[in-house]
Amino acid sequence: MRIGTSQSIGLIGLSPFLVTIQTFLSPGLPSISLIGLPDASLAESKERVKSAITALGVRWPQTRIVVNLSPASLPKHGSAHDCAIAISLLGAIGVVDPMKNKDVLVVGELNLDGTLLPISGLLPILLYAKRKGLHTAIVPEANADEARLIDGISVHTARSLAKVVQLLGGTLPRQASSPQSTSAPLPVSFSHSSASSAPPSSSHPAQSSAAASCAHLAHSCERAASLDADSLSDSLLGTNADEYVDxxxxxxxxxxxxxxxxxxxxxxxxxxxxxxxxxxxxxxxxxxxxxxxxxxxxxxxxxxxxxxxxxxxxxxxxxxxxxxxxxxxxxxxxxxxxxxxxxxxxxxxxxxxxxxxxxxxxxxxxxxxxxxxxxxxxxxxxxxxxxxxxxxxxxxxxxxxxxxxxxxxxxxxxxxxxxxxxxxxxxxxxxxxxxxxxxxxxxxxxxxxxxxxxxxxxxxxxxxxxxxxxxxxxxxxxxxxxxxxxxxxxxxxxxxxxxxxxxxxxxxxxxxxxxxxxxxxxxxxxxxxxxxxxxxxxxxxxxxxxxxxxxxxxxx
CATH class of the missing domain: 3.40.50.300 (P-loop containing nucleotide triphosphate hydrolases)
Structure with a gap:
């Protein structure tokens, strides 16, 4: 039995929690089920993921597909999990090695042609990923300016799902066409890596993710103390005074x-x-x-x-x-x-x-x-x-x-x-x-x-x-x-x-x-x-x- 795995992060208010996405292929009529309390916009990701994977030249599996969003007790909303769902499914198919991406944060909304669209809430997501020991993250290229604000975590930008697969060391049956094959270079404040090699993984206790998420939500009123005040990039700090009014x-x-x-x-x-x-x-x-x-x-x-x-x-x-x-x-x-x-x-x-x-x-x-x-x-x-x-x-x-x-x-x-x-x-x-x-x-x-x-x-x-x-x-x-x-x-x-x-x-x-x-x-x-x-x-x-x-x- 082959199970694809990927990591994403959800938000309830300003309280982040780790979302482990697992995909299982089983015999049966071709279908895809998304479980784990997804909202309407997240449930629609099934169609976006199917179209994006097909655009890669990967044959859509004609089997029963079950995608689980864990922890199942917490609601998930929005389209920020699209890319992670696609990577989990590609891991189950065999395009991506599940062991290489189990400790890599992947976020981003997918377009039908496989391009990555920006998401909201990336800053608290990356801060939480850093605290939880996820030292590598792949985010949409359109969120690059926001991702620059965080130090201490290796952030890679991608314009398309094809680029994400490439960063994770996956192999595609054919090269995806532009714009999927393009990706802008990372800013100097980012951690760089070769596009052809998988990003380094970190040891992360996935078994305790649900408990840690619930504990964090229970103390959401203390979020100010948990934010890392030293993680702002000095190059992007704002001015110290209002220049227009006096x-x-x-x-x-x-x-x-x-x-x-x-x-x-x-x-x-x-x-x-x-x-x-x-x-x-x-x-x-x-x-x-x-x-x-x-x-x-x-x-x-x-x-x-x-x-x-x-x-x-x-x-x-x-x-x-x-x-x-x-x-x-x-x-x-x-x-x-x-x-x-x-x-x-x-x-x-x-x-x-x-x-x-x-x-x-x-x-x-x-x-x-x-x-x-x-x-x-x-x-x-x-x-x-x-x-x-x-x-x-x-x-x-x-x-x-x-x-x-x-x-x-x-x-x-x-x-x-x-x-x-x-x-x-x-x-x-x-x-x-x-x-x-x-x-x-x-x-x-x-x-x-x-x-x-x-x-x-x-x-x-x-x-x-x-x-x-x-x-x-x-x-x-x-x-x-x-x-x-x-x-x-x-x-x-x-x-x-x-x-x-x-x-x-x-x-x-x-x-x-x-x-x-x-x-x-x-x-x-x-x-x-x-x-x-x-x-x-x-x-x-x-x-x-x-x-x-x-x-x-x-x-x-």
Whole structure:
């Protein structure tokens, strides 16, 4: 009995797992069965594989063919397994030696003529392959730029199935015609090998692959720690600052700029509130320019998300934090993530380690806004669908903007406002109390005069103070991963806050002007203000400033 074997990697959310593909030929009526929980697009791979193998000049076996995707308990989706299925089948036929490719990762979608098409999610796939000991991978040539990002694994690019067979040392009955016989040379950062020799194999415990996959999925919320922060190719790192926007472009609004500086330093969520045309959106789009650049771990997390979304080629690997600004007509699925079978990332995940900006926040649907409540507390979102539960990271800074009323003229004496009280109430009704309670700061953005002759501070100088405050956080907590997640250290902060400061917060809670959650958030803002001012603990003035920035539940 001859069984063909190949290795691929599947994704559930951002959690990869090893997929061992075995193909068995048995007597019976000609047919091909794909088992192991494939979705509809993967089930269609049978026709793509058959056409691609026939294009090689290999006679399609007139027997019963069974292709098993192991582990059978985990759902597989997408067309990234096409090439691995074809190699497994060619191993069963005898075109490829199964012993030479059992420890080689093969991914790629097949076209009907055998050409390889690019796939999404290659970056987390290669990172996982490296951790699992698969030292050799064959990927589509169109994914070469993405594959360059990973060091420590020998990556070979191929334009066609014929080239993959050649790399694995297989023999074809005839030379495949162009474009299958062509393949671009590998970049210098790749590991090279002769096209006529099989790539080196590695020792890999295939028997424990299913158990390792399940264990990894169970700890998917810890994916940040598992990413290899040293594997980025230095030649492809992005810039360290946004070159196109600067806080100096905004005239005036010094109080709002100061408040956004506090937001960036302590990762505090905020609501910008003011009439139209005062610079709310302009300020929001410049928030990432004063935030510290992403570190290596954060770069990999953001790049992995963009790889899964298929947008890595557009953004590249950059140290600038992501900025996601969905339209106010966004659906719940687009905000949180959705899709049938296995959910895809939404706006809250695309903004991970960056800024999620909701312009005209009261215009968003109430359901889309309520989706934000859990990610704001847990920094992740859990999406359960019929086939699997996906856990995506969602550690973002939420920034919302709102006009004073539907017509936008309800500022100051509101002399020109045409809105009724009922219209105003309905306008802000979507910003529910529980959501506003999770917002740390409400920032007023009043009108400014063009005659103002003030020297505006650049983003670079503001960012320097923000980085210094973040560094002070790290010194206080002793670990870098808590610097932007101070909600995990509220108990620690309370123990080191003076009685006078705590008395101010306690009095506000007793009066009902602050909830317990609001008091904790005000305390964190006060600590951020103190660190920005060069103090290692807040004073009552810092607490009073933080409390004055707390959002009111009835904004108007």
């Amino acid at each position: 806080m100096a472009d905004v005239i005036g609004q010094h109080s709002a700029k100061r408040a956004l500086e506090i937001c960036a330093a302590g990762h505090h969520h905020a609501l910008l509130y003011g009439p139209p045309g005062t610079g709310k959106s302009m300020l929001a789009h410049r928030l990432t320019s004063i935030m510290p650049p992403l570190d290596e771990r954060e770069k990999l997390e953001v790049a992995s998300i963009r790889s899964v979304c298929g947008t890595l080629a557009r953004y590249g690997v950059t140290s600038v934090p992501p900025f996601e600004a969905p339209h106010h007509t966004v659906s719940v699925a687009a905000m949180a993530g959705g899709g049938t079978g296995i959910a895809h990332p939404g706006a809250v995940t695309k903004a991970h380690d960056g800024v999620l900006f909701l312009d005209e926040a009261p215009e968003f649907s109430a359901r889309a806004l309520q989706v934000l409540r859990e990610p704001l507390e847990t920094s992740e979102i859990i999406l359960s669908r019929s086939q699997a539960t996906a856990v995506y990271p969602a550690h973002f800074l939420l920034l919302m903007a709102a006009n004073p009323c539907p017509c936008g003229k309800g500022w100051g004496n509101a002399r020109d406002c045409t809105c009724t009280s009922q219209q105003r109430k309905r306008y802000f009704g979507r910003l529910s109390g529980p959501l506003l309670d999770r917002i740390d700061m409400q920032i007023e953005v009043p009108p400014v005069h063009l005659s103002m002759n003030s020297r505006e501070e650049s983003s670079a100088s503001i960012r320097a103070r923000v980085i210094q405050a973040r560094g002070a956080y790290r010194e206080l907590f002793g670990t870098s991963d808590t610097a932007t997640r101070p909600h995990q250290r509220v108990k620690w902060l309370r123990a080191r806050t003076s009685r006078a400061c705590l008395a101010l917060l306690s009095s506000a809670v007793d009066r009902g002007t602050l909830s317990l959650r609001g008091a904790d958030r005000s305390l964190r803002v006060a600590w951020t203000i103190a660190l920005l001012d060069g103090r290692m603990s807040p004073n009552p003035e810092n607490v009073a400033e933080a409390m004055s920035l707390r959002p009111r539940h009835n904004v108007v």
